[in-house]
Amino acid sequence: MTPALEARGATVRFGRFTAVDGASLSVGRGEVFGLLGPNGSGKTTLIRALCGLVPLAAGEASVLGEDARRRPERIRQSIGYMSQKFSLYPDLTAGENMEFYAGIYGLGPAEARERREELEALVGLGPYADRRAGRLSGGWKQRLALACALLHRPRLVFLDEPTAGIDPVARREVWNLLFRLSADGITLFVTTHYMDEAERCDRLGYIYMGRMLALGRPADLRALPGVTPPGTRRIKVKGEDASALLASIRGRPGVREATIYGQSLRALVDEGVGPADLGLDPSRVRPAEADIEDAFISLSRAEEARRAAERAP
Amino acid sequence: MARKELLHVLRDPTTLFVALFIPVLQLVLLGYAIDTNVRHIRTAVLDEARTQESRALVRSFENTGDFDVAVLAADEEELHRALVSGRARVGIRIPEDWSRRLLSGDPAPFLLLVDGSESAVAGQALGTANAVALRESLARLLGDRPLPVEVRPRVLFNPDTRSANFFVPGLMVVLTQIMAVMLTATSVVREKEQGTLEQLAMTPARPGEIVAGKAIPYLFLAVGEFCAIAAIMVGVFRVPIHGSFGTLLLVALPFVTAMLAVGLLVSTLAATREGAMQMAMGTVIPSIFLSGYVFPLDSMPAPFRALGYCLPTTWLIDASRGVILRGAGWAELWPNAAVLSGMAALVLLLAALRFPRSAA
Numbered sequence: 001m002t003p004a005l006e007a008r009g010a011t012v013r014f015g016r017f018t019a020v021d022g023a024s025l026s027v028g029r030g031e032v033f034g035l036l037g038p039n040g041s042g043k044t045t046l047i048r049a050l051c052g053l054v055p056l057a058a059g060e061a062s063v064l065g066e067d068a069r070r071r072p073e074r075i076r077q078s079i080g081y082m083s084q085k086f087s088l089y090p091d092l093t094a095g096e097n098m099e100f101y102a103g104i105y106g107l108g109p110a111e112a113r114e115r116r117e118e119l120e121a122l123v124g125l126g127p128y129a130d131r132r133a134g135r136l137s138g139g140w141k142q143r144l145a146l147a148c149a150l151l152h153r154p155r156l157v158f159l160d161e162p163t164a165g166i167d168p169v170a171r172r173e174v175w176n177l178l179f180r181l182s183a184d185g186i187t188l189f190v191t192t193h194y195m196d197e198a199e200r201c202d203r204l205g206y207i208y209m210g211r212m213l214a215l216g217r218p219a220d221l222r223a224l225p226g227v228t229p230p231g232t233r234r235i236k237v238k239g240e241d242a243s244a245l246l247a248s249i250r251g252r253p254g255v256r257e258a259t260i261y262g263q264s265l266r267a268l269v270d271e272g273v274g275p276a277d278l279g280l281d282p283s284r285v286r287p288a289e290a291d292i293e294d295a296f297i298s299l300s301r302a303e304e305a306r307r308a309a310e311r312a313p
Numbered sequence: 314m315a316r317k318e319l320l321h322v323l324r325d326p327t328t329l330f331v332a333l334f335i336p337v338l339q340l341v342l343l344g345y346a347i348d349t350n351v352r353h354i355r356t357a358v359l360d361e362a363r364t365q366e367s368r369a370l371v372r373s374f375e376n377t378g379d380f381d382v383a384v385l386a387a388d389e390e391e392l393h394r395a396l397v398s399g400r401a402r403v404g405i406r407i408p409e410d411w412s413r414r415l416l417s418g419d420p421a422p423f424l425l426l427v428d429g430s431e432s433a434v435a436g437q438a439l440g441t442a443n444a445v446a447l448r449e450s451l452a453r454l455l456g457d458r459p460l461p462v463e464v465r466p467r468v469l470f471n472p473d474t475r476s477a478n479f480f481v482p483g484l485m486v487v488l489t490q491i492m493a494v495m496l497t498a499t500s501v502v503r504e505k506e507q508g509t510l511e512q513l514a515m516t517p518a519r520p521g522e523i524v525a526g527k528a529i530p531y532l533f534l535a536v537g538e539f540c541a542i543a544a545i546m547v548g549v550f551r552v553p554i555h556g557s558f559g560t561l562l563l564v565a566l567p568f569v570t571a572m573l574a575v576g577l578l579v580s581t582l583a584a585t586r587e588g589a590m591q592m593a594m595g596t597v598i599p600s601i602f603l604s605g606y607v608f609p610l611d612s613m614p615a616p617f618r619a620l621g622y623c624l625p626t627t628w629l630i631d632a633s634r635g636v637i638l639r640g641a642g643w644a645e646l647w648p649n650a651a652v653l654s655g656m657a658a659l660v661l662l663l664a665a666l667r668f669p670r671s672a673a
Contacts, residue, residue, distance in 0.1 A: 053514055073517050081515035087508035104516045158515075 002065050004029045004156050004187035005050065009059030012042070012049050019045040021210040022059060027189060027203070029155075032182050034201030035191045036296060042210040043191045044084070047158050050189075051075055064155055077105075080149030084161035084191075086141045090134025094125055094144050097133050098151065105152035112151075119147040123177060139170025146177065156187040163192065175200060195293045206296055209307075213299045218292055226302050227295045228268065232256060236288040237265040237280055249278045257297070268294075336488040336538060340481070340545055351437040357384035357401035359392040364412035370423070373449065374405065379441045392426070402428045403438045415453075470555070470638045477550045482633040483606040485542045489565070490572050490626055491597050493535040497576025498589040500527055506585060520668055528573045535569045536562070546637075555640030561633060563643075564650045568629040571657035577664040600626035625656045 005027040012020040020042045027033040035043050048054045050061050052072020061068040063075045088097045095116070102112035120126045123143040128136060133144060142162055149157055159178070163171040175197065178188055190201065198204055199218050206214045206221070214221055221227075228234055239245045242260045249265075250258050254273035259266055266288055275282040290298075356374065360367050374380045384401050386392040395401040404426035415421040425442050429435045451460065471478040504510040513523055539562070546552045554561075575596055583589035601607065603617060604626035610618050621627050632649040635641035 051515060073519075076515060077517045079515075081512065083508055083511055083515075085508050087512040089509060090507065101516070104513070104518050106517070 002062075003027055004031065005033075005061075005063050005189065007046075007050065007059065007061040010046070010049055010056055010061045011058040012045050012054055013057040018210055020049060020207075023207065023210075023212040024059075025205050025212060025215055027187060029187055030182060030185045031202045032178065032188045032190065032200070034198050034204045035189065035207060036193070036198055036204060037191075037207035038300070041207045043207055044160055046207065047081075047160060047189070047191070051079065051081070051158070077152070078155055080152070080154035080157035082142075082145045082149045082157065082159045082162055084164055086133075086138075086145060088133045088141070088145055088148060091132060093130050093132050094136065094140075095129040097144065098148055101148040102151050107152060115151050115153075119150055122150075122180075123147045137170075138166040139173065142166055142170070142174055143177070146174070150181070154186070156189065157181070159188060159190045161191050161193065163194065163197065171197075195291065198292050204292075206299055208300050208303050211303065213303055214295070221295045222290045222292060224295060224299075227290045227298045231271050232268055233271055234288040234290055234294070235267050235269060236261075236286045237267065238263065238284045238286075239265065245280075249280070252278055254278075257294075266294075336492060336542065337545070339488060340484060340542060341549075345477075351434050352378060353381045354379055354403050354434055354438055355383040355401045356380045356403045356405060357386050357392050357395035358382050359386040359389065359404070359406040361409045362407045362411040366412045366415055367407045370407065370445075370449065371405065373445055374442070377441050377445060379437060396426055396428055399428075402431070402434050403442075470640075475552075478552050478638060479634075480606075481542075481546045481550055481552050482637045483604075483630045485539060485546065486565075486568070486626055486629045486633050487597070487601055487604075487606055488542060489535050489539045489569065490600060491593075492538055493531060493569055493572035494576040494579065494593045494596055495590065496531050496534065497528065497573045498579040498583065498593045499586050500531070501577060501580035502583050502586050502589040505580070521665070524577060524665070524668060528577070531573055531576075532569055535572070536565070539565055539569070552637065554637045556636035556642055558636070560643050560646060561636040564632045564636075564646055564653065565629060567650060567653040567657040568625050571625045571653065571660050574657065574660035574664045577668060578660065581664065581667040600624050603627070604630050606630055625653055628652050628656075 003026045006025070008024050009022045010020055010024070011018065011022050023042075023046055025033075035046070037043050045054060049056055050063055050068055052068040052075055056069055064078050066074045066078075068075060089100070092100065098116050098119070099112065102115065107115065120129060123146060125140070125143060125147060128140055128144075133141065136144060146157075146159075146162070149159075162178075163174055166174070171194075178190070179200075182188055190197070192198060201218065203215070203217055204221055205212055214224060216224075237245060237249075242263060242265050245265045246258055246260055249255055249267065254270040254277060256268040256270070258268075269278070275285045358371055360371065371382065375382060380403065384391070384395040386395060386404075389406070392404045392406060396404050404424075406424040406426070408423065411421050411423060425438075427435045427438050501510070504513070510523075543554070543558065543561075547554060576593065579589055579592045579596065583592050599620075603613070603621040604610075604624050605621060606626070610621050610627065613621065628649045632641075632646050635646055635649075
């Protein structure tokens with residue numbers, strides 16, 4: 001079976017700026033694929049290129065078996081798209097927004113009504129159908145946007161930061177919805193900044209300054225050799241005052257990275273460096289595993305170093 | 314798409330206000346307030362002669378209806394002050410020996426001072442003053458004999474030379490233009506701001522379909538507004554339509570299309586609604602000044618006149634006055650329709666070329 005989505009060496013240029021630089025990836029049918037990366041790293045541009053909205057300068061991309069360069073309108077007929085900011089009409093009611101998109105996707109009146117009812121039930125929008133979209137709260141807006149993106153039974157849905165700026169409860173509910181869709185065989189391509197969301201994806205891609213730096217399951221990415229390089233280890237330090245701890249160990253020889261997590265401190269240190277070298281109480285220091293965030297930070301640093309080396313021959 | 318756009322207009326009170334109320338307000342203000350016919354010019358008189366003849370001269374000035382004696386100056390300085398302060402626009406100074414010279418048959422000059430700061434007033438004052446002097450002179454030379462040459466004026470099409478008849482047909486066009494450009498531009502830019510244009514780009518809807526969906530309701534709105542203003546014109550301002558309104562609508566249709574396309578073009582350039590508004594106003598201003606709406610095209614320097622003929626507004630105002638005032642029909646107006654159609658096609662093409670790129 002062909003993958004739901006595939007790109008090989010996809011490159012997008014805006015003038016002299018290369019927004020996406022030779023990205024290759026493949027997403028299987030029914031998979032939840034998470035694309036992560038800092039703002040401006042090319043996530044949205046990559047999605048737009050996959051939908052044929054911006055031309056590829058090099059490489060190729062196909063979605064659901066259709067070539068993004070030759071058949072973009074076929075792709076757009078069979079995908080759903082939900083963007084990072086709420087992009088429905090705030091002055092229309094939730095129901096009117098759905099009607100409008102049903103019309104845009106060319107659904108007949110009977111089918112439109114049926115789908116509307118199904119999706120209102122699925123996302124739980126029923127009581128709010130007559131409310132103007134602009135008056136809905138963030139979580140309901142996103143559920144409405146998702147319902148609109150699903151009207152035409154797409155087999156793949158692009159979700160560009162679907163949970164940005166909504167509360168944790170609503171966020172969890174949106175994800176529960178996404179897993180239900182995934183269980184129905186719909187492929188989901190999600191971008192996010194939330195590491196807990198990243199952990200929920202089947203597979204992840206990390207894009208940085210237009211380059212796809214890593215692809216794989218969350219556990220694979222945490223275990224990448226560059227994340228905890230040989231000769232180093234990760235530790236967790238408990239303390240009353242994490243910020244004082246951070247100030248005291250930062251810059252000491254042997255400390256590669258240090259950051260605060262709530263009441264504790266996490267650090268990447270050289271193998272030979274013990275609690276005593278850092279002026280820490282040994283009973284408070286525990287070994288720690290790298291998480292996804294650690295993985296991405298290490299990947300970004302390595303890429304930055306590589307680029308700096310390239311610039312200075 | 315079109316239905317949704319109509320809902321937008323109804324839901325957005327600002328747009329409705331801009332669309333309906335402002336044109337009507339402008340119509341009433343401009344229609345009632347503007348009178349290009351200069352009357353009752355405030356006049357200062359310094360009569361140093363103080364004779365029967367000099368008083369008769371002042372009276373004949375007043376009798377024209379163009380001059381109102383507002384200041385009776387005692388000396389030259391007071392006459393000057395009246396003009397400088399603006400209490401009077403025109404000063405008449407009749408010298409001491411005026412009557413004597415007049416009666417003895419010598420040329421009898423009197424001084425006319427005109428404030429040139431308002432050119433319309435100055436022009437009217439000069440013209441009327443010359444006419445008064447000429448009539449007095451002729452009366453003296455000819456006595457009771459009839460005038461050898463006489464003008465029998467008959468002003469066609471607008472016999473009372475009412476300003477409303479001149480302005481409102483043009484105003485109709487300008488208001489329709491403002492509305493069409495502004496609404497289209499802001500409606501597209503609003504989609505840009507809301508990100509809904511991006512959402513639409515992700516659907517199978519083609520850019521052409523999106524544009525058509527946006528343009529159609531505004532086309533109807535603009536044409537509706539054109540008709541509404543025409544109705545106000547006939548009902549309130551009593552400007553009769555001599556020709557066929559259907560013909561005028563037929564000529565107006567390509568004009569409105571061109572204006573909607575201008576709106577689209579503006580929307581491809583502007584990123585925010587405020588920017589779009591300003592740009593839209595930017596396109597309207599030359600149309601007001603160079604289209605012959607306020608100032609006659611014939612009296613403009615050639616390059617500006619040429620520019621004026623490049624504006625769609627010029628052609629529709631011409632047609633509008635033609636139909637409403639002169640009773641012109643299709644035979645006279647088909648060139649206007651042809652030119653406007655050409656312009657509409659051109660602007661639409663430009664907008665169509667720019668639109669998909671700005672959406673992506």
